[in-house]
Amino acid sequence: MADTLGAPSRAATRAAGVLGPVTMVRIAIVAAIVLIWEAAAASGLFYRDVVPSVVAVARALVRVLADASFYWHLSVTMLEIAAALAIGGTAGLVIGIALGGSRLLSKAIEPYLYYLGPTPKIIFFPVLIMLFGIGPGSKVAMGAISCFFPIVLSVAAAMRQIPLVLIRVGQSFRAGPWDMALKVYIPAMRHPIINGFRLGLGIALIGTLLAETKMSNRGIGHLIIQAYALFDMPRMYAMLIILFAFAIGANSLLARAGKADGTMG
C-alpha cells in the first residue's frame, strides 16, 4: 500500500463494511440525545407534555407520515423555500458581484448590508403581507429577503479574493463583462458561493417557516403552530424532525455540488 502512514481512506473503510468514524460519532450523538430526552420525559420534572416520551413522538411521526394532506403542506413549504432561495440567491449573486467589482459601490452600500444582515427580518412581514397577500407570496418574500443577506455579503467578499492573475488572463483574451462573470468570476468563487447558498438555505427555511407560523392557512409552519395551539406536542416534534431531515438532505446536496471538480475537500 502506498500510504501506510495515513489513516485508511474512507472508500476503503466503506468497502470493508465498517462505518467511518464520522458516522459513528453522529450515531452516538443522536443516541445520546434520544436517551437524555427519554430520561427527561420519564423524570416527570417538566410540565405535562412539554417533553413527551420518545415512543409518543415516534407514534405521532408515523401518524403524520401516513396522512396524505401532510404531504401537500410539506410540498407547499418546500416550493416556497426553493423559490425564496432562487430569488434571494440570484439577487445576492448579481448584487454581490457588482459590489465586489466596484470599490465605489462597495463603500457606499456594503455598510448598510452589514447592519441589515443580522436584523430579524420578521419586522418586514407586515409590509410583505400588504405587498404580496397572505398566501405563499409573502412567505417566499420573507425567505428571499432572509437568505439575500448572507449570500450577497459572502459573494462580495469572495469577489475580492479572486486571484488578480485569473482576472487578467480573462481580460488578456478579451473576454467581455458577461464572459468574465460566467467563465471567470462565478467559477472562481464556486466554493464561497456554495457555502453562501448553504447558509442561505438554512436562513430561507427559518424565514419562510416563521412567516408561515404568523399568518397562513397552509405549509409546515402552519401545521406546527396548529399542533402547538392544540397542545399536541408529539405531533409538533414529529414535524420538526421531518423538517430537520429535509434541511440536512438539501444541505448535503448543495455540499456535493461543490465537490464536482475534486478541488474541495
Next chain:
Amino acid sequence: MSVLPLPKAQAAADPILAVDDIVMEFPTPDGVVKALDHVSLSVRAGEFLSVIGPSGCGKSTLFNIVGGLQRGYQGRVSIGGEAVEGPHPAIGMVFQEESTFPWRTVLQNVEFPLEISGVAKARRQEMARRFIAMVGLGGFENRYPAELSGGMKQRVAIARTLAFEPKILLMDEPFASLDEQTRLLLGDKVLQIQQELQQTTLLITHNITEAVQLSDRILVMTYRPGRVKRILDIDLPRPRTSETIGSEAFGRFVAQLWSDLRDEATRGMDEQQELMRNAGRGP
C-alpha cells in the same frame, strides 16, 4: 553618391510592436515608486526579444502595459503603428504567476480563448488538442491543474495562449518555476513553435543562459527606476544546439550580461537594505 541607408532604416521603420518613452509611477503609502523611467523599445516582426533585469526593476509592469492591462502610464504603445488602448487581439500573454483555471481540465483551459472568440465546440477541441500536444501534454487533456506539477501547469498556460493564435507572444518569466533541464527543453520547444507559427516574441526573464539561448536581441534593464541599460544583438547562428551553448561566443554574451546585471542587482540590494534600515529607525 546615392548610397541608400537601407538595412537599419528599414528595420526601424518596420517594428510590429513599439514602446515609446513609457513612464510609470505607483503611488504607495511611502511615496511614489517610479517603476519605469522613459523606457522605449521596438520589436521587429518575427523577432525574439528578451527583456532581462533584476527583480523589482519593472519587467512585469512593462509586460502589463504592453498587454493593455495596466493604465495610468505616460508614453505610447503601438502595434503595427496603431496605438494600443487595451487588450489587443494580436497579443497573447503568458503570466509570471500560476494562472491556469483550477475548475477547468487541461483541455477546457486551452479551449478558453477559443470559447471567448466563439469557435464552435468540435473545432475548438481539435485546436486545443493540437496545442496541448505541442507543449508535450498529450494524454493529460482531462486532468485538472491540481493533479499536475508546476511545470506542467505552466505548459498548460503556454498552450492556452498559443491557442489564441497571437501574432505577438508576450511571456513573463514563464519558465521560472522549472528546473534547468526542463527550462532548456521547454525553451527550445517554444522557439520551435514560434518559428513554426512565425510569431514575434517578447520574453521577460532574469535567466541569462535562457535569454542568450533563445533571443535575437536582449534588452537589459536597470534597477529602479527601470531604464534601458543596453541592447545586445545575439548574432549566434541558429538553431542553437548544446554545442553553441558551450561555445566561446556564447560565453562572452553570458559574461557581458552577468557583469551588467551584477551591478544592477547589487545596487538594488543595497537600496532595499537602506530602505529597511530607514524604516526600522522610524520617524
